[in-house]
Amino acid sequence: MTGVKQEYILSPLMFNVLLDEVMRKAASTPKGVQWLLINHVEILEYGDEISLLAHTHSEMQAKINNLQCKAAEVGFKINIIKTKTLRTNTTNQVLFIVHSRPIEDVANFNCFGSIITRLGGAKKDIENRLKLARMAFGVNTESEQRRLEGQVFVRND
Numbered sequence: 404m405t406g407v408k409q410e411y412i413l414s415p416l417m418f419n420v421l422l423d424e425v426m427r428k429a430a431s432t433p434k435g436v437q438w439l440l441i442n443h444v445e446i447l448e449y450g451d452e453i454s455l456l457a458h459t460h461s462e463m464q465a466k467i468n469n470l471q472c473k474a475a476e477v478g479f480k481i482n483i484i485k486t487k488t489l490r491t492n493t494t495n496q497v498l499f500i501v502h503s504r505p506i507e508d509v510a511n512f513n514c515f516g517s518i519i520t521r522l523g524g525a526k527k528d529i530e531n532r533l534k535l536a537r538m539a540f541g542v543n544t545e546s547e548q549r550r551l552e553g554q555v556f557v558r559n560d
Contacts, residue, residue: 421477422451429470447514454514460495463488467499467506487512491523 430446445466447454455470457463471481481501487509488499498505511520511527518528 418451421479422448425470425473425477425479426453428473428476429466452514460493460497460499464499467501471501489519489521491521 426446426448445456447456453470455463455466457466467481474481483501483504483506486501486506488506489509489512490496496508498508500506511518513519513531518531520527
């Protein structure tokens with residue numbers, strides 16, 4: 404038997420250590436989206452969610468290829484079914500390729516708890532957060548929602 408079984412307590416730790424090493428090697432080129440004046444952000448990761456950022460189609464395909472290669476070195480494989488792309492401010496509609504298969508292009512998706520749309524802006528994200536808050540507070544009907552919107556909550560100290 405090789406590897407560590409999924410139910411073992413070391414499994415998530417070993418996965419995160421390996422994923423961190425893969426991402427460090429894959430992010431060896433200082434390209435991405437400019438952040439502040441001199442910094443660039445090219446990869447956002449949280450747990451097993453990864454977002455790659457690039458300005459051009461060729462930069463993104465190079466990042467995907469590099470990530471695919473570095474992941475294969477440790478036995479990881481990009482899951483083509485769970486992988487999605489979202490493009491903003493571009494007319495280039497050429498699909499990205501992983502394992503000789505095209506990656507699905509979507510109009511919006513949930514990334515790290517926020518809804519990101521092709522058109523940008525925060526409307527979908529705000530609507531989703533309000534919906535989640537209503538669910539958390541048990542506001543299910545529209546009449547309950549209108550009743551709460553009309554109330555002002557004042558804190559008495």
